[in-house]
Amino acid sequence: MSATVTAEQVEARVLEALVTFGADADVVSRDATWEQLEVDSLDLVELAQVVEDEYSVEITSQDMQHLLTVGHVVDMVVERAA
């Protein structure tokens, strides 16, 4: 699976997940912060579950502290799935 992971795919999937968690689709973008999206810590845990289930990439609670935007998550997933 990891051979086919592209940044575009991951970004699309992460954005989709955030919208299902309740983020405003008009505000969701690669550069958006969690505060702008009104995404809370539990949403991020769910996002980590989606990423783990679909890309076999584990994002720990320590990692979370450094992931401040959608783009940070996308970059980490792509890097670790490679």
Next chain:
Amino acid sequence: MVTREGCAIVTGGSRGIGAATARALAADGWPVAIVYRADADAAQATCDAIAAAGGRAWPIQADVSDATAADAIFEAAEAELGPALVLVNNAGVRADGLAPQLSDDDWATVIDTNLTAAFRLTRRALKPMLRARFGRIVNVASIVGLQANPGQSNYAAAKAGLVGMTKTVAAEVARRNITVNAVAPGFIATDMTEGLLEAMAERIPVRRAGTPEEVAACIRFLVSEEASYVTGATLVVDGGLTA
């Protein structure tokens, strides 16, 4: 009977409070995975009783103190019965002794099975519950977690730990329509309390031991839609013993 979109998992479900809880949840329409460690005949008998009453149950053999058990239990339950939306952490063991004589093994065994396993199962249960935006977790604690009982420092630590874990996890997931509660039974007539009850009865205000069904009724309530605003609570079921 109400048709449910998911299932309930009850650990220690072959006998006692666990079996009574499995029957009560099945009567409320939940397909129930009955997790048992050793007594396959008792687990099957509970499943058969549920089936005879028009419900659905599935036995799963596992030792919850095994670190890999949680995933195996959930995968087996979900393959057979659908996403797990109810978890009752009931499996428990005793290894009594006064503190000066309590071995490391006796301490670890009780903490592993009664507390650590409940945490691992709770952590695993939250995956489908967060996705479903619904969940009910009930931890079977004990009045021994609330009040001293000489000879059970390991059991007391595990059960008090369950009460603390219940409160904190409840607060973490409350906004997702997931409730986490505990029941704290007093002296209940089960295999685990055999031989202890006669000496205790006169200290209990209702003058008798409780029944597994009386505890199961409280768990059934905490799992119900009617209990949607009850979370982080410990419901004492002890005939007034700690009142």
